[in-house]
Amino acid sequence: MPGRFGIFGGQYVPETVMNALIELEREFNAAIQDESFMEEYRYYLREYAGRPTPLYFAQNLTKKLGGARVYLKREDLNHTGAHKINNVLGQILLARRMGKRRVIAETGAGQHGVATATGAAMFGMQCEIFMGKEDVKRQALNVFRMRLLGARVHSVESGTGTLKDAVNEAIRDWVTRIEDTFYVIGSVVGPHPYPTMVREFQKVIGEEAKAQILEKEGRLPDYIIACVGGGSNAMGIFHPFYHDREVKLIGVEAAGLGLETGKHAATMAMGSVGVLHGMKTLLLQDSEGQIMPVHSISAGLDYPGVGPEHAYYKEIGRAEYVAVTDREAVEAFVELSRTEGIIPALESAHAVAYAMKLVPQLSKDKIVIVNLSGRGDKDVETVANLPEVEL
Amino acid sequence: MNRIDKAFNNLREKGSKALITYITAGDPDIDTTAELIVEMGKAGADIIELGIPYSDPLADGPVIQRASARALNKGIRIADIMNMARSVRRVTQVPLVYLVYYNSVFKYGIERFVKEAHDVGIDGIIIPDLPLEEKGEVFDITRQYGIHLIPLVAPTSHERIARIVENASGFVYCVSTTGVTGERDQIHTDIKAYMEEVSRYTSLPKAIGFGISKPDMARQFRDYCDGIIIGSAIVSLIEKASSKDEMLENIGQFIRNIKQALR
Numbered sequence: 001m002p003g004r005f006g007i008f009g010g011q012y013v014p015e016t017v018m019n020a021l022i023e024l025e026r027e028f029n030a031a032i033q034d035e036s037f038m039e040e041y042r043y044y045l046r047e048y049a050g051r052p053t054p055l056y057f058a059q060n061l062t063k064k065l066g067g068a069r070v071y072l073k074r075e076d077l078n079h080t081g082a083h084k085i086n087n088v089l090g091q092i093l094l095a096r097r098m099g100k101r102r103v104i105a106e107t108g109a110g111q112h113g114v115a116t117a118t119g120a121a122m123f124g125m126q127c128e129i130f131m132g133k134e135d136v137k138r139q140a141l142n143v144f145r146m147r148l149l150g151a152r153v154h155s156v157e158s159g160t161g162t163l164k165d166a167v168n169e170a171i172r173d174w175v176t177r178i179e180d181t182f183y184v185i186g187s188v189v190g191p192h193p194y195p196t197m198v199r200e201f202q203k204v205i206g207e208e209a210k211a212q213i214l215e216k217e218g219r220l221p222d223y224i225i226a227c228v229g230g231g232s233n234a235m236g237i238f239h240p241f242y243h244d245r246e247v248k249l250i251g252v253e254a255a256g257l258g259l260e261t262g263k264h265a266a267t268m269a270m271g272s273v274g275v276l277h278g279m280k281t282l283l284l285q286d287s288e289g290q291i292m293p294v295h296s297i298s299a300g301l302d303y304p305g306v307g308p309e310h311a312y313y314k315e316i317g318r319a320e321y322v323a324v325t326d327r328e329a330v331e332a333f334v335e336l337s338r339t340e341g342i343i344p345a346l347e348s349a350h351a352v353a354y355a356m357k358l359v360p361q362l363s364k365d366k367i368v369i370v371n372l373s374g375r376g377d378k379d380v381e382t383v384a385n386l387p388e389v390e391l
Numbered sequence: 392m393n394r395i396d397k398a399f400n401n402l403r404e405k406g407s408k409a410l411i412t413y414i415t416a417g418d419p420d421i422d423t424t425a426e427l428i429v430e431m432g433k434a435g436a437d438i439i440e441l442g443i444p445y446s447d448p449l450a451d452g453p454v455i456q457r458a459s460a461r462a463l464n465k466g467i468r469i470a471d472i473m474n475m476a477r478s479v480r481r482v483t484q485v486p487l488v489y490l491v492y493y494n495s496v497f498k499y500g501i502e503r504f505v506k507e508a509h510d511v512g513i514d515g516i517i518i519p520d521l522p523l524e525e526k527g528e529v530f531d532i533t534r535q536y537g538i539h540l541i542p543l544v545a546p547t548s549h550e551r552i553a554r555i556v557e558n559a560s561g562f563v564y565c566v567s568t569t570g571v572t573g574e575r576d577q578i579h580t581d582i583k584a585y586m587e588e589v590s591r592y593t594s595l596p597k598a599i600g601f602g603i604s605k606p607d608m609a610r611q612f613r614d615y616c617d618g619i620i621i622g623s624a625i626v627s628l629i630e631k632a633s634s635k636d637e638m639l640e641n642i643g644q645f646i647r648n649i650k651q652a653l654r
């Protein structure tokens with residue numbers, strides 16, 4: 001069935017949006033087979049977003065960890081500071097092709113909101129962003145950036161006031177303005193065709209990484225590590241390696257204060273199958289299907305679900321999913337800053353934290369690529385306010 | 392015969408239209424829900440929808456979202472709602488329909504949910520986030536238990552209507568406008584043309600819902616449909632009431648006024 005990854009995926013949405021999804025699927029399929037559309041997409045990736053991003057050999061970190069060779073895929077060097085722009089450029093070009101003048105988006109950490117506001121500004125579109133009130137507070141810098149770019153930011157008060165509720169509110173808005181509005185979803189989540197579409201616009205990360213590692217090392221890596229909230233940066237780098245079975249794919253979730261505390265966002269480790277935001281996937285929920293509050297120090301991982309394709313990768317054993325705590329992520333945040341002069345986003349710091357555990361156990365001839373999904377400017381204040389961090 | 396079919400047959404014979412009312416189960420508490428069902432039935436509600444509170448009710452506007460949150464804060468469970476429905480069945484035969492988000496049914500167990508609903512006297516189920524593409528896993532089970540899985544159509548459905556109403560039973564829930572639930576001052580959809588479009592594909596009763604809040608709106612639509620659905624306007628009365636007596640009184644009066652407009 002189209003839009004399914006095993007049992008996961010689907011289109012669990014109100015009837016009002018079904019025609020819009022069908023139209024979107026049709027237009028998307030036509031667009032990605034249209035060489036002029038793809039050429040335009042690649043043009044903006046190259047000339048506007050700044051691709052290709054480097055695959056940087058982290059010499060200092062490699063030396064310090066004393067195991068495998070560590071490479072960083074530098075998505076933090078994209079325009080707007082994260083991988084989110086790859087997907088946004090694709091979807092905004094598609095919106096323009098479909099004649100839409102208004103785009104909406106949800107955002108957690110604000111990186112997707114900033115990317116969408118940026119794309120909307122460049123293409124002269126009206127833009128509204130939905131963001132949980134908790135995230136508006138902890139990501140004030142990104143809220144300011146979105147407003148500066150001309151977007152209207154809605155602070156979502158309902159539910160837990162985080163990313164999940166921002167998605168609900170964006171869907172409600174979309175249902176209401178279905179005729180003139182394009183909903184730019186920020187991760188490999190939501191009803192079909194979004195998980196597939198976002199993956200197609202993000203797979204440039206993995207395609208580049210593959211070509212770059214072959215050039216630098218003459219072979220494929222042994223491990224690829226990426227953080228997983230909804231999972232778009234991870235799917236973007238994983239997917240082009242799907243058939244390369246010797247490459248181990250590792251997704252890193254947020255264990256928050258620890259899996260045993262119940263305050264985490266580790267959907268893969270602790271979730272069960274359910275339906276949220278139009279998709280069947282793994283969710284953090286109670287025995288009656290009520291979605292549970294989640295916690296992560298990084299707003300971008302603070303999501304009780306995960307993209308359906310990741311749930312499928314887990315089920316078939318193609319990828320392994322692990323979790324690291326807030327504390328471990330903060331340590332990695334500081335460590336990468338000190339060692340390599342690169343301040344990672346707290347989301348990306350989860351991937352770095354797991355690499356710091358894994359790499360010392362590996363022999364020196366192994367190769368590990370860590371997807372550095374975004375830069376950490378937005379998180380500096382969060383980390384500075386932690387009592388355990390002394391600068 | 393299913394109570395929903397019986398209700399529409401009776402109304403048709405009388406040349407009258409159905410008033411379908413919605414409340415959220417457990418708002419403000421489960422005992423009051425039971426009293427409201429009985430009171431609404433006495434005041435003239437022909438079918439009553441009982442919302443099963445959900446953490447992420449994405450088809451609902453703020454009024455019903457708040458009702459859901461109030462009920463969940465009271466710790467309401469599906470078992471409480473089933474027990475309440477069973478006890479209400481001893482005193483009223485008003486048709487009852489669950490409005491429930493798909494994840495609640497899925498996680499509870501589809502067959503378990505439908506069987507228990509049947510056993511306590513529920514006549515229909517509405518799942519607002521289960522379009523025809525996904526209804527397969529539920530439809531056969533509801534049919535087996537003689538419960539109507541009420542299909543929803545929207546003004547954007549057009550050529551999808553034929554497939555949505557195929558094999559359907561009970562009534563067709565015609566969403567009046569794009570958007571979420573909630574009171575509106577005006578509905579811009581051409582309801583006459585929309586209902587004619589739906590009628591081309593089915594002879595099932597058609598009920599219009601989303602945004603209807605006043606007797607004159609009910610009057611405006613009555614000739615084009617077989618029933619109207621009112622939710623947020625009633626839930627607002629629950630939210631605003633300062634005592635249970637005031638709540639029962641206000642809702643009873645509201646329903647009698649609407650019912651008058653439908654005659």
